[in-house]
Amino acid sequence: MRSKSRTLTILVIFTLVALTVAYVLPVYVVVTTSLKTPAEISQRHYLLLSTNLQFKNYAQAFKLVLPALLNSTIIAFSVTALCALLGGLGGYYLSRTRTPFSRIFFIFVGVAMYLPYQVILIPLVQLMAKTGLALTHFGLIGSNLILNIPFASVLMGTFFLGIPRELEEAAEVDGASKIHVFFRVISPVALPAYASVTIIIFTQVWNEFLLALILATRYTQTIQLKLTEIKGSFVALYNLQMAAALITLIVPMFFFLALSKYFIKGLLAGALKG
Amino acid sequence: MRLSLILTERRNSFTFLCPSLKTHSTQKGIVVGTSNRIETVQAKRRKYVRSKYTLPEFLVFKLPLLIFVGLLYGMLVWTIVVSFSNWQGTAPNFDFAGFKWYRLMVGLDRFQVDVANNLKWLSLGVIPTVILAIFIAYLLELGSFRKLESYIRTLILYPVAMSFIVTGTIWSWMFDPDKGVLNTILRGVGLGALQGRFDTNPSTATYWLILIFVWQYLGFSVIILQASLRTADIHEMTESALIDGASRLRILLQIIIPNIRSGILVLVSLLLISTLKVFDIVYIVTFGGPGSATDVLAFYMLIATFQQHLVSLGAGIGVIIFLLAAIIVVPYTIYAFRKWFE
Known part of the structure; x- marks a missing residue:
């Protein structure tokens, strides 16, 4: 019983992480990309936010x-x-x-x-x-x-x-x-x-x-x-x-x-x- | 006043329903008043609402819907007519051409590619989505994780509010083989060997497009199955099965899934219809390419009609799409009909 609930917990955590990555990553990257200059994009640091946000x-x-x-x-x-x-x-x-x-x-x-x-x-x-x-x-x-x-x-x-x-x-x-x-x-x-x-x-x-x-x-x-x-x-x-x-x-x-x-x-x- | 109104309107149905009352009142005139009152009470109990419509009521309630639905079916018939005529080029031409365009269509390589791709969409767009959704809905239903529910719901449901055009734009950026996000991240974490060409590789491009669809519809599928789970009310059954020592997997297969059968059927029908209609994703991400590798019927219909100006051929493809849709939609509507009129 105990081991069963542990596998369950692992399963839940795994699902949570997978879903979070799958659904947050695209939006996150879209937001960071939209605030960069083309030059910054070509440096390919997609997960980093630009230091100089391009609201323009x-x-x-x-x-x-x-x-x-x-x-x-x-x-x-x-x-x-x-x-x-x-x-x-x-x-x-x-x-x-x-x-x-x-x-x-x-x-x-x-x-x-x-x-x-x-x-x-x-x-x-x-x-x-x-x-x-x-x-x-x-x-x-x-x-x-x-x-x-x-x-x-x-x-x-x-x-x-x-x-x-x-x-x-x-x-x-x-x-x-x-x-x-x-x-x-x-x-x-x-x-x-x-x-x-x-x-x-x-x-x-x-x-x-x-x-x-x-x-x-x-x-x-x-x-x-x-x-x-x-x-x-x-x-x-x-x-x-x-x-x-x-x-x-x-x-x-x-x-x-x-x-x-x-x-x-x-x-x-x-x-x-x- | 009130009483007489009801009586004049409904006498027939009441004498049919309560023959005993009728004989009662005709035999003993004195009881008439009482029986009338009984009838009024029964009228209310039967939840009877006048079903006859007066002219203004007809104009307001029925006519608009009749006109719109009539227009839709009129256009459907018109498309069928066009598919049997000989319309190519910009000027309409309604000479009867028999099955000419259908015969031409079946022989086209592109049509065969489309059918194969549509089958990929129908199977791979639906089956993985449903399995994943059952799994997630079940996990959410397992008591102790209720707190996470609203988080997960918002997390996976937000794409429902997005158009395929927006999702397509975003995922084109993810997929871009050279600069794109997925490949860059793969390289970044040292998995450069896994880099893919995604939507630019003709033999696998369709699968990546289907992935976008699954991503977008997963949240929707989960909430439908969740609603179905709630109405099935299977808590007691699962509890007792757990006490009996059944594994959670067995509970899922033998209790949960049979009990949400109708929910799954509804979901599968809706997903099938959606995958059949998909064209926006193809349009925005690959425009049917490379070559015509990701072409689908819904997309080729537009190309044939508005680019190649083979209007009758386009109408024929439209008819084929409609027939495929009807196989799914008609049983589904009859099912909905039963529920509606029960």
């Missing part, structure tokens, strides 16, 4: 990505807001209705949730070109919206399933319409669910790359696209690349670290029930 790398990277940062912010916020609203409404329908149609419809929504983007890309581009939306932010907002609405609906629906029906029954028996019930009774109770879903959708849209690659113009370039451009055009300037990468991930990382409870709840809801 960040200033330079920030200047490069600023327009893209604004575009991403506009797109991600619009899509998230619309997804929360429409996903909430759709999710309420999916979670509260038990008709033959709603059952079949659920399967369709469920499959749509995981549709690989490639399979709708060609018609999407045609659609955006025909409507002229491709040249504006609305193109990317619309495309992201179409692809995220099923996911948002199912996610909100799973949360609604957990809300006891007595609440709505009382109101409905009093003659209130479903719309009234939804906005006045259910939504206030479901605020934490909205928090989870908005964080997940925001992160997803912020991190989205394929649609941006195909649909974005010079004026609607997103931050992910800008990062690939920086990586491609400043091949040797790893300090700049790393600074830009850190700027790109800072917004979702803020959500993850500051609101991790909601973030994890959203991840789990998307995985275990949807």
Whole structure:
């Protein structure tokens, strides 16, 4: 028994160390690299922090990505807001209705949730070109919206399933319409669910790359696209690349670290029930 | 008012449910009031919510979702149509071409490389991740290490918030054969012999890309399995098995894993779908190269469509990706459906 618990302790310590190295090392190196000059990088002391921290790398990277940062912010916020609203409404329908149609419809929504983007890309581009939306932010907002609405609906629906029906029954028996019930009774109770879903959708849209690659113009370039451009055009300037990468991930990382409870709840809801 | 509303709306269902009440009330008019009250109580007990939608309710709740999902499936059908037509070059051309592009596709060397690479992704992106995740989730669950949990959680979960583009940029720097971090560190600790060419060696490049994926998804996998472990509530079983002298490995294999089967199934499905869709990592780290060594279907679809302008071929590859995804997604959705409507 004693030896068993000792091997266990060794195992745990080993795992801890291995995981710490695997997950801290990349970020640590990225941070130190982003604060060096190219000359310092070529000395190859990656684990040492520079003695002369180059914060101007960040200033330079920030200047490069600023327009893209604004575009991403506009797109991600619009899509998230619309997804929360429409996903909430759709999710309420999916979670509260038990008709033959709603059952079949659920399967369709469920499959749509995981549709690989490639399979709708060609018609999407045609659609955006025909409507002229491709040249504006609305193109990317619309495309992201179409692809995220099923996911948002199912996610909100799973949360609604957990809300006891007595609440709505009382109101409905009093003659209130479903719309009234939804906005006045259910939504206030479901605020934490909205928090989870908005964080997940925001992160997803912020991190989205394929649609941006195909649909974005010079004026609607997103931050992910800008990062690939920086990586491609400043091949040797790893300090700049790393600074830009850190700027790109800072917004979702803020959500993850500051609101991790909601973030994890959203991840789990998307995985275990949807 | 209240009572009559319920009654007019639900009479049919109630007479069906409580035939005895009905006969009761028709036989003895005097009891009607009482039975009505009973019905009201039962209406509440049944947790009944009106399932008919009025027009404004339909417009608000159903219509948006119907439109969006309808659009998605419309586009899916459109892609299938394009894959059977003869669209090459920039101008659309919808002449029927039968299976022309599918036949062409199957014969392409690049397509065969892609399928082989996709199989590598599907197996090596999923199996090691799941095994590692089971192991870590189990370690975290072993009572005395609970304090470390939030530390480990944050430690391995943070990549979830990162995009593949960011991870790809970071790992390109780690992998760089000449100046890169991994080789430099290997040299630094005197293991220069282990230096690798990582993503620039055609025969092994895909494996290094898969490693990035595993790194990124490990934390996500662990929290899913942890949640599954918590709901399975297997503490008592493991305790008594321990007292009986079972080894921890045996407990893991014979108690833990069978009890979190559904969690593992969910995780495997999600990981399979994610590996099938992966294209960002390939795009940013190797751009399909060296040559087309790390090419995958999801990446070639873009190249065929938007670079080679073989739009119908691209649509065909899209359809293949969809069919592969459907094999995973449809059973998964039916499973979710059962849970949802239970």
